[in-house]
Structures are given as C-alpha cells and as structure tokens.
Amino acid sequence: MTLCGHQIFSFDNLCLTSKKTIQKVDIAYETWGRLDNQKSNAILITHAFSGDSHAAKNEGNKQDGWWEKMIGSGRAFDTDKYFIICSNVLGGCAGSTGPSSINPKSNKPYGLTFPVITLGDIVHAQKKLIDSLGIKKLLCVAGGSMGAMQSLQWAVMYPESIASAIVISAAMKHSPQQIAFNEVGRQSIMADPDWNDGNYYGSKEPEVGLAIARMIGHITYMSDKSMEQKFSRRLKENKFSFDFGGKPDFEVEGYLHYKGNSFVKRFDANSYLYITKAMDYFEVCAEDFCLQKNPKLKFLTIAFGSDWLYPPYQSQDIARQLKLKGYDASYCELKSTYGHDSFLLEIDIQAKLIKGFLNPLKK
Amino acid sequence: MKNKIEQLAYKTIASIIFDGAKVLDLGCGAGDLLDYLCTHKNINGQGLDISQDAISNCIQKGLSVFHSDIENGLDAYPDQSFDFVILFNSLQEIKNVDSIIEQCFRIGKKLIVGVPNFGQLHSRLKLLFGYSPVTKHLPYTWFNSPNIRFLTIKDFYVYCAMRRYKILDAFFFALDKPVNFLPNLFAYTSVFVISK
Numbered sequence: 001m002t003l004c005g006h007q008i009f010s011f012d013n014l015c016l017t018s019k020k021t022i023q024k025v026d027i028a029y030e031t032w033g034r035l036d037n038q039k040s041n042a043i044l045i046t047h048a049f050s051g052d053s054h055a056a057k058n059e060g061n062k063q064d065g066w067w068e069k070m071i072g073s074g075r076a077f078d079t080d081k082y083f084i085i086c087s088n089v090l091g092g093c094a095g096s097t098g099p100s101s102i103n104p105k106s107n108k109p110y111g112l113t114f115p116v117i118t119l120g121d122i123v124h125a126q127k128k129l130i131d132s133l134g135i136k137k138l139l140c141v142a143g144g145s146m147g148a149m150q151s152l153q154w155a156v157m158y159p160e161s162i163a164s165a166i167v168i169s170a171a172m173k174h175s176p177q178q179i180a181f182n183e184v185g186r187q188s189i190m191a192d193p194d195w196n197d198g199n200y201y202g203s204k205e206p207e208v209g210l211a212i213a214r215m216i217g218h219i220t221y222m223s224d225k226s227m228e229q230k231f232s233r234r235l236k237e238n239k240f241s242f243d244f245g246g247k248p249d250f251e252v253e254g255y256l257h258y259k260g261n262s263f264v265k266r267f268d269a270n271s272y273l274y275i276t277k278a279m280d281y282f283e284v285c286a287e288d289f290c291l292q293k294n295p296k297l298k299f300l301t302i303a304f305g306s307d308w309l310y311p312p313y314q315s316q317d318i319a320r321q322l323k324l325k326g327y328d329a330s331y332c333e334l335k336s337t338y339g340h341d342s343f344l345l346e347i348d349i350q351a352k353l354i355k356g357f358l359n360p361l362k363k
Numbered sequence: 364m365k366n367k368i369e370q371l372a373y374k375t376i377a378s379i380i381f382d383g384a385k386v387l388d389l390g391c392g393a394g395d396l397l398d399y400l401c402t403h404k405n406i407n408g409q410g411l412d413i414s415q416d417a418i419s420n421c422i423q424k425g426l427s428v429f430h431s432d433i434e435n436g437l438d439a440y441p442d443q444s445f446d447f448v449i450l451f452n453s454l455q456e457i458k459n460v461d462s463i464i465e466q467c468f469r470i471g472k473k474l475i476v477g478v479p480n481f482g483q484l485h486s487r488l489k490l491l492f493g494y495s496p497v498t499k500h501l502p503y504t505w506f507n508s509p510n511i512r513f514l515t516i517k518d519f520y521v522y523c524a525m526r527r528y529k530i531l532d533a534f535f536f537a538l539d540k541p542v543n544f545l546p547n548l549f550a551y552t553s554v555f556v557i558s559k
Contacts, residue, residue, distance in 0.1 A: 300422065319429060320439040332418045332430045349419060356423035
C-alpha cells in the first residue's frame with residue numbers, strides 16, 4: 001500500500017476456480033536484469049504469504065526487498081544472466097487487485113464481495129502477465145513457502161511453459177496443523193469489532209485483530225532454538241512489572257507487538273483472509289502432474305531442518321512423488337536454526353544450490 | 364578422485380556401464396563417480412546420500428540427487444527405472460542388507476556393488492596379532508568406523524549363492540592394479556556386477 005516503483009499489468013475478465021469472474025484485474029510487478037532477444041532467460045519469483053512484488057531493490061524502489069540478497073549481479077538469481085520478474089499475488093494489497101481494490105460495479109472497495117480465490121487463480125493471473133511480456137517459456141519459477149506452492153501450481157497448470165521449478169519450504173497440500181494456524185489468524189481478525197464484516201475501508205481498520213494474527217504467524221515462522229537465541233527470557237526493563245496491559249515484560253513479547261504493529265501498516269486484513277484461504281485450499285497430488293507434457297521439467301526442492309510449520313518430510317515427499325512420476329527432482333534438507341524463516345535468511349547455501357541447479361538450464 | 368584404487372574402480376565401473384545408461388548411485392557422496400560417469404559414459408545419472416554437504420555439492424555440480432538415507436529413500440524410485448544401481452562403498456554401512464538389495468533389483472536391472480575386502484592379508488595379520496583391522500584402505504578404528512558389516516570377497520560369493528543372485532562379473536584391486544591371484548588374500552577392494 002505504501003509501496004511504489006512497480007509496474008501494473010491490467011486485463012479483463014479472469015475466470016476463477018469458483019466459476020466467478022473478476023472483471024478488471026491489475027497485477028503489480030517488478031523486474032530485474034534484461035530479457036534476452038529470444039526471451040529465454042526469464043525467471044518468475046513467487047512471493048510468500050505476506051510478500052509483494054518488491055523482492056529486491058531496483059530503479060523504482062531503492063529499499064531492500066524481501067529476497068534482497070538472492071537477486072542481483074552474481075547472486076543466486078543472477079541479473080547478469082537472467083531476467084527476473086516478481087508480481088504481487090491476486091488478492092494481495094501491494095498493487096494487485098484484491099479485496100481492498102475498488103469494485104467497478106459499485107465503485108466501492110470489494111471487501112467480502114471479492115470472490116474467493118485459489119493459488120490456481122493466482123498462477124492463472126501470473127501466466128497472463130508472462131504472456132503479456134511475450135515470454136513463451138520461463139526458465140524457472142522459484143519461491144519459498146506459499147511462493148513454492150505457486151511453483152508447484154505452475155508445474156501442474158502450465159508444464160510446457162516452464163523449464164524448471166524451485167520449491168523451498170513447502171508442501172503439496174496444507175496439513176490440518178497449517179490450516180489450524182491460518183484459521184486462528186482469520187478468527188482473530190473477524191473477532192475485531194473494527195473488521196465490521198470486511199467493510200472497514202475509509203474508517204478504523206481491524207488493527208488489533210490483524211496484529212494478533214501476525215503475532216501468531218511469527219511464532220510459527222521461528223523455531224524454539226531461534227527464539228531462545230534471539231530472546232531467551234530477557235526482560236525489557238530488567239524487572240517484572242507485576243502488571244497487565246502496560247509495557248511487555250519479556251523481549252519476545254515486545255518483538256511480537258512490534259511485528260504485529262508494523263504489519264498492520266502495510267497489510268490489508270481482508271487480504272489476510274483471502275490469501276490464507278487460498279493456501280488452505282491448496283492441494284496438488286502426483287496425478288495432477290502430466291509428465292508427457294514436459295518430460296524435461298526439472299525440480300529442486302529444499303527444506304530446512306528446524307522448520308516445523310512446513311517440516312522437511314513434506315518437502316522430501318514432494319520430491320519423492322515427482323521422482324515416482326519420472327521427473328528429474330532433487331531434494332536437499334539444509335541445517336538451520338531459523339525455522340520457517342530460514343528460506344529468507346539462509347542466503348549463501350541456497351544461492352550455491354540454486355546457481356548449480358539453474359546453470360545447466362541456460363545454454 | 365582421491366586415490367589410485369578409486370580411480371581404478373571408477374574406470375572399471377565405467378567399463379561395465381554402456382553409453383547413455385540410466386544409473387542410480389546410492390551413497391553418491393559429493394558426486395565424483397556420477398560426474399566421472401557423466402563425462403565418460405554420458406549417463407543419465409541420479410544420486411542419493413544422507414549427508415547435507417554431499418548433496419549440496421552434487422546440486423552445485425548440477426547433478427540430480429535425493430537427500431535421504433538409503434533405507435528410507437528407495438521408495439522414491441519407480442520399478443525398473445534404472446539400467447544400473449550402484450552401491451559403491453555403501454553396502455558395508457547398511458543395516459538391512461537383504462531388503463536393500465531386493466529393493467535395488469526392484470529399481471534397476473543390474474547392481475554394481477563395490478565393497479572393501481576385510482579378508483585382505485594386512486587385515487588378517489592385524490587380527491592375528493590381536494588387533495582389529497586398520498589398514499590404508501580400511502582406515503577406521505573400532506570407535507569411529509561407519510562400517511557395520513565386515514565382509515570378505517569369499518563372503519560375498521557365498522551370499523550371492525545363498526540368495527541366488529547371478530554374479531555377472533567381478534573385479535579385484537590391490538593398491539594400484541587389478542589382482543586376479545588369490546583376490547581374497549591380496550585385494551583391498553572389489554567390484555561385483557550382479558543380477559537376479
């Protein structure tokens with residue numbers, strides 16, 4: 001919402017999984033590097049739940065992006081070799097059409113009249129963007145967490161349009177535990193009186209509910225070890241307050257409050273509902289992949305040992321299912337203490353793997 | 364490649380494998396053998412290893428690999444999807460030898476097994492003088508050895524006969540050359556090609 005520097009690709013009439021249609025669709029996107037003459041060096045980066053198109057700094061936006069150290073000259077996604085694209089997901093709130101956008105029928109923000117979307121719809125919109133750029137085949141679709149689910153969705157829906165997919169810290173479907181955490185977040189938002197059935201645009205936003213949802217999310221992104229290392233039982237004021245409602249006693253409480261409060265400034269509560277729902281609906285199985293359509297499609301799957309939100313066995317199973325289908329699918333579990341956040345933080349080792357994986361693809 | 368005996372074994376394995384074969388290397392380490400076979404035999408190769416460093420090295424080389432222990436990783440491979448499954452210096456570290464070998468025959472047509480020979484003269488002398496064998500090619504001591512199976516060349520023949528596996532070919536190596544005279548006494552390591 002505060003972001004700028006992205007470009008907008010607009011199109012009409014996106015038919016959704018739910019059979020509904022969105023009349024006017026905007027997709028915000030940013031690019032890095034140069035598209036070669038054959039248009040054969042394009043890589044689509046897909047962002048995680050709360051991300052946006054600003055994966056790294058560029059001319060339009062000099063602020064660090066969410067995968068800053070992965071994109072650039074000599075980095076994992078080397079802008080000297082590749083043309084990198086990242087778009088804000090459909091349903092998001094950083095330039096792409098979502099529940100906070102104006103409904104052309106009513107001239108008011110959609111709110112809950114925005115149709116429920118799936119990751120399939122999100123990928124469908126991305127495909128239209130890629131088509132509009134004249135790119136017939138992406139060298140790779142790469143992402144972590146919800147971004148990785150989009151990579152898998154690409155491989156299911158448009159196998160002929162990608163040469164490879166990088167799938168980091170994800171699963172082939174949301175487990176009951178993952179759905180449960182999302183549901184607690186949604187209920188927190190909807191229990192905030194300011195949410196007002198989704199009609200809060202122009203008035204007070206459900207900041208408390210959204211902040212609590214984000215706090216829960218952040219707990220699931222860390223590991224007990226990383227929390228111990230980061231906060232232990234350290235106190236903010238060196239003594240207990242023997243009080244509620246005032247300043248937090250523990251550093252970990254202060255951190256969660258800070259993360260919650262900064263999140264509400266940049267994220268729309270209804271987008272939270274729609275995107276978490278899309279993740280929960282996500283499920284691909286081996287039968288959904290059609291090897292004949294692109295037998296050369298390659299996969300790289302990466303997981304992190306301390307990630308308990310998307311445990312490594314789920315990533316290993318992605319590779320296992322793909323291999324059983326006959327695909328070339330590599331899997332590596334990396335040691336890290338950062339939990340689910342590892343895919344954003346463990347840059348060096350991921351960069352080495354990704355470079356090695358992408359290198360043979362680019363002739 | 365680390366040493367002469369390994370070079371020799373790699374060369375031998377390359378001579379067994381035909382051009383463009385589909386090959387799975389179980390316990391592939393950093394991918395040296397796969398790399399060698401890709402270069403010399405243009406194989407369609409895949410690897411499996413339990414070590415993160417090994418797997419990440421392989422991916423950096425552009426190899427297709429699966430991070431898992433052998434025991435739990437073989438269910439990721441379709442039936443008869445490889446011409447050769449290689450167990451090079453892995454078998455002596457495996458717990459469920461029988462079921463692993465059976466699984467290998469489910470996945471691949473032929474099995475190439477490279478195992479160190481614990482019956483080599485130096486090992487025998489060590490034992491004769493009352494010490495467990497530590498030699499140039501069995502460098503581990505009892506407290507740090509990854510090896511849990513201690514077999515000789517003769518043992519492997521007996522095993523294959525018991526399980527009715529056909530030994531299609533066998534190669535034995537001393538330090539820097541093949542040995543064919545009393546291999547169970549003079550060879551440090553062996554490479555067998557077996558089928559069902």
